[in-house]
Amino acid sequence: MKLRIAILGTRGIPNNYGGFEHISEYVSEGLVKRGYGVTVYNSHKHPYQETTWNGVEIRHCYDPEYLIGASGQFVYDLNCLLDARKQHFDVILIMGYTSSSIWGKLYPADSTIITNMDGLEWRRSKYARPVQTFLKYAEKLAVKYSQFYISDSLVIKSYLGEKYKINSRYIPYGADLFSEEEREQVETGEAQKEDYFLLMARMEPENNIETILEGFNNSNSQRKFKVLGDTSNRFGKFITHKFKNDGRIEFKGSIYDTAKVRSLQNNSYLYFHGHSVGGTNPSLLEAMASEALIAAHNNPFNKSVLNADAFYFSDAKEVRSIVETVQRKGPEKTMVSNNLHKIKYQFNWEKIIDEYEAFIVECYCGLNHERIVCDKG
Numbered sequence: 574m575k576l577r578i579a580i581l582g583t584r585g586i587p588n589n590y591g592g593f594e595h596i597s598e599y600v601s602e603g604l605v606k607r608g609y610g611v612t613v614y615n616s617h618k619h620p621y622q623e624t625t626w627n628g629v630e631i632r633h634c635y636d637p638e639y640l641i642g643a644s645g646q647f648v649y650d651l652n653c654l655l656d657a658r659k660q661h662f663d664v665i666l667i668m669g670y671t672s673s674s675i676w677g678k679l680y681p682a683d684s685t686i687i688t689n690m691d692g693l694e695w696r697r698s699k700y701a702r703p704v705q706t707f708l709k710y711a712e713k714l715a716v717k718y719s720q721f722y723i724s725d726s727l728v729i730k731s732y733l734g735e736k737y738k739i740n741s742r743y744i745p746y747g748a749d750l751f752s753e754e755e756r757e758q759v760e761t762g763e764a765q766k767e768d769y770f771l772l773m774a775r776m777e778p779e780n781n782i783e784t785i786l787e788g789f790n791n792s793n794s795q796r797k798f799k800v801l802g803d804t805s806n807r808f809g810k811f812i813t814h815k816f817k818n819d820g821r822i823e824f825k826g827s828i829y830d831t832a833k834v835r836s837l838q839n840n841s842y843l844y845f846h847g848h849s850v851g852g853t854n855p856s857l858l859e860a861m862a863s864e865a866l867i868a869a870h871n872n873p874f875n876k877s878v879l880n881a882d883a884f885y886f887s888d889a890k891e892v893r894s895i896v897e898t899v900q901r902k903g904p905e906k907t908m909v910s911n912n913l914h915k916i917k918y919q920f921n922w923e924k925i926i927d928e929y930e931a932f933i934v935e936c937y938c939g940l941n942h943e944r945i946v947c948d949k950g
Contacts, residue, residue, distance in 0.1 A: 575608045575609045576610070576663040576933065576934070577609075577610040577611075577660075577664075578609055578610065578611050578664045578665075578666060578933060579614065579657050579662040579666070580597050580600070580613045580614065581614050581653050581654065581666070582650065582667045582668035582669045582670075582689075583597050583613070583614070583615075584616050584619060584636075585613065585616050585621065585631070585633075586598045586613050586615065586621070586626055586629070589620060592746065592851075592855045593669055595746070595855045596746050596855070596925075597613055599747060599925070599926065600666075600926055601629040602628065602629060603922070603926035603929075604926065604929070604933075605628035605629055607930060609930075610630070611628075611629050611630065612629070612662070613629055613632075614632050614634055615633050616633070616638070616649060617634060617636055618636055618639055619633065632653075632656060634649060634653045634656055635652050636649035637649070646671070646672035649672075650672045650673040650676060651676050654676050654679055657681060657684075662681070662684050663685065663937055664687065664933050664936070664937050665681065665684045665685070665687070666687050666933070667686065667687070667688045668689050669691040670691065670711050671708060673715075674711045674715035675711060677718025677719075678718070685936050685940050686719045686720045686721070687719065687721045687722070688722055689722075690715060690716075690722050690723065690724055690741060691851070691852070716737045721741075721742070722739055722740075722741035724743050724852065725743075725852035726743075726851075726852030726874055727743055728852070728873045742928075744932065745878075745920055746852075746853050746854075746855045746858055746920065747920050747922035747923075747925035748920055748921070749862060749921075750913075750917065750921075751835060751839055752832075767842040768797070768840075768842065769796050769797040769840075769841060769842060770794075770796055770797070770799070770842055770896065771799045771837060771841035771844050771845065772798075772799075772801070772844070773800075773834065773856050773860075774847060774856065775802055775803070776802050776806055776808045776809030779848070779849050780849070781848075781849055781870050782802075782808075782812055783812060784847065784889050784892060785845045785847050785886075785892050786798070786800070786815075786816050786822060787889040788891070788895075788896060789821075789822070789892060789896050790816055790819050790822070791893050792892075792896040794821070794896050794897060795821075796821070796842060797821050797822075798821055798823065799823050799837065800825060801825050801827065801828055801834065802826070803827040804824050812824075835859060835862070835863040836863075838859065838860045838863035838865040839863040839864050841866075842866070843865075843867070843868055843884075843896075844866065844868070845869075846867055846868070846869040846870065846875065846883075847870045848874070849870050849872050849874075853874070853877075853920075854875075857869070857875065857879075858878070858916065861879075861912040861913065861916050862920075866899075866908060867908070867912070868886060868892075868895050870887070871886060880911075882907075882909075883912075
């Protein structure tokens with residue numbers, strides 16, 4: 574007998590949004606290949622409307638976010654949870670807590686509840702102070718109503734241990750090595766090898782996009798700077814307006830073709846990673862796996878992944894210095910090689926799926942003591 578596992582808390586798979594959707598794709602498909610019954614909850618507005626995806630059962634629930642804004646996430650999470658209560662899953666894996674933990678009293682009593690605790694959401698500068706206060710409360714509720722916890726960063730694991738005295742399991746994101754097929758995705762006319770700088774991020778203040786582009790804008794570089802990300806929100810419109818007169822900066826919009834994104838990363842002269850809040854960031858791992866040379870915002874989250882194998886910046890002045898002085902010689906090639914080694918042996922998807930499987934079975938068996946089930950996984 575294999576466990577029946579549900580994944581809640583995402584907008585759904587296949588991924589067309591962000592990190593939790595990204596990892597849910599890989600983990601759900603990986604667990605199905607190992608014989609588990611896996612269900613992922615999708616928004617009813619998700620572009621993928623089938624009932625299965627690569628062996629994963631898809632359950633669509635009503636999501637009013639498109640009508641009423643961010644508050645609709647709370648309704649969507651409630652709808653997913655109410656449906657999950659009827660399904661009697663062995664294990665429910667909840668990705669994040671922002672809009673789900675307030676329903677903690679409704680978590681199914683007959684399911685083992687595991688929450689991936691995300692990355693200190695209340696620190697995000699895009700949120701007003703009242704929202705940050707609520708997110709601290711939501712974090713506390715997630716700890717209270719969950720039975721087991723996953724941290725995707727050692728920094729998050731340490732924080733949760735110190736603040737709540739809980740022992741979460743560290744399981745980061747993963748990435749696939751760069752393939753030959755992906756090397757061929759970008760036209761020569763669009764991206765000559767190592768002829769441009771690149772960043773990819775949601776248009777949010779805490780991703781330091783303004784800092785990076787300001788540093789580049791003040792530099793004497795003759796290279797282009799490609800920016801990947803949806804600029805339709807308020808901050809995106811502000812950024813595009815602020816740098817509209819710099820012809821070197823190209824806003825390319827969102828690109829969900831993973832192979833094309835990875836090829837752009839691989840071909841870049843230097844990839845900027847400005848994320849300052851959160852755990853192990855998927856786009857950073859993708860850049861490492863794509864053999865990009867990386868400049869990252871100077872914070873514990875990024876340093877815990879990259880160590881000494883990146884350039885670091887804290888302000889626009891340091892960005893400008895990096896832009897004007899960075900080279901692609903022996904030391905830089907060693908950085909790229911070291912980061913690729915991390916992907917092969919620390920952040921590869923097969924290892925991550927192994928760790929999710931082991932932790933899920935361990936948690937379920939620890940609560941249920943069903944030896945026959947547990948011995949077989």
